[in-house]
Amino acid sequence: MKPIFFTALFLIGSCGFSQQDELAVWPNGIPGALNNASFEEAYTYDDDGTITGISKVSKPTITPFLADASLANGTAVIVCPGGGYTHLAIEKEGYKVAKWLNTLGIAAFVLKYGMPSDETMTDKTIGPLQDAQEAIRMIRRNAEKWHLDTSKIGVLGFSAGGHLASTLSTHFDEKVYEFKKGESARPDFSVLVYPVISMEDGVTHQGSKNAL
Known part of the structure; x- marks a missing residue:
């Protein structure tokens, strides 16, 4: 089954x-x-x-926000903040969103992905994708500890983070690094919020394209 895409706006x-x-x-x-x-x-x-914002990220992390046990339903979402691939709007499009998801019983993991840069990456075009792939594999590996359903792990992204979320959703099996066989990076659903959805001139966000 192909991942399901949603484009959404919501209040936090x-x-x-x-x-x-x-x-x-x-x-x-x-x-x-x-x-x-x-x-x-x-x-x-x-x-x-x-x-509120972080730039020059070279050491990717995830920050878990776990829903209260009385609400938790086993669903998890990786949250990818936007910022034109030059910075991350980590508060508005990261932590606040994660807290809102928790009110719905959904565990959230804010991904601080690496900013594409020739100064820190041998191939900056795949840097954010490999971070996102490994993040979802990492969450699946720890699903039992975090009380998650491995078939209900999705991705949500804003702006350039929406581009990363859509790239993960369509290139989840692209081998951009060596990983353990059998560990899937496929999101079970995808939410794209005002995403950079194309890199074609005339319709893309030029800053995101230039950075990536």
């Missing part, structure tokens, strides 16, 4: 959830990575000191 609410620490997507080393100590994460903040 919040209530009971459990945010856990960031987990490295590649604890044993990032495939195709170039060592560049000067390429360090940079942050933007709101007036309250909350981190």
Whole structure:
């Protein structure tokens, strides 16, 4: 069965959830990575000191937001924030969305994917895709610990993150790194929110295309 695509707009609410620490997507080393100590994460903040954006990401992570046990239904979603493949709108299109999903009983995993860069990647065109593929495989490997149904793991992305979500949904079996046989990266459903859905001139978001 092919993944189901939805394009959606929604209001964000919040209530009971459990945010856990960031987990490295590649604890044993990032495939195709170039060592560049000067390429360090940079942050933007709101007036309250909350981190709202992250740029120059070179060490991908997922941050689990688990629904309260009284609501949890076994469904999980990887959330891919947008930002034109140059930064991540990590609060508005990441953490806030994850908290809202928790109110529906859905576990959420905010993906801080690597920003495509010739400074840190041997092939920047596949960098974000390999992060997304490994993230979904990682979640399936830990499904029992997080009380998830391995057949109900999807992906949701905004803007450039929507492009990444759609790329994962259509290129889930593309071998962009070495992985263990039998570990599927196929999303069971996909939600694309104002996505960058094409790289064709005239219809694409030029900034995203240039960055990737």
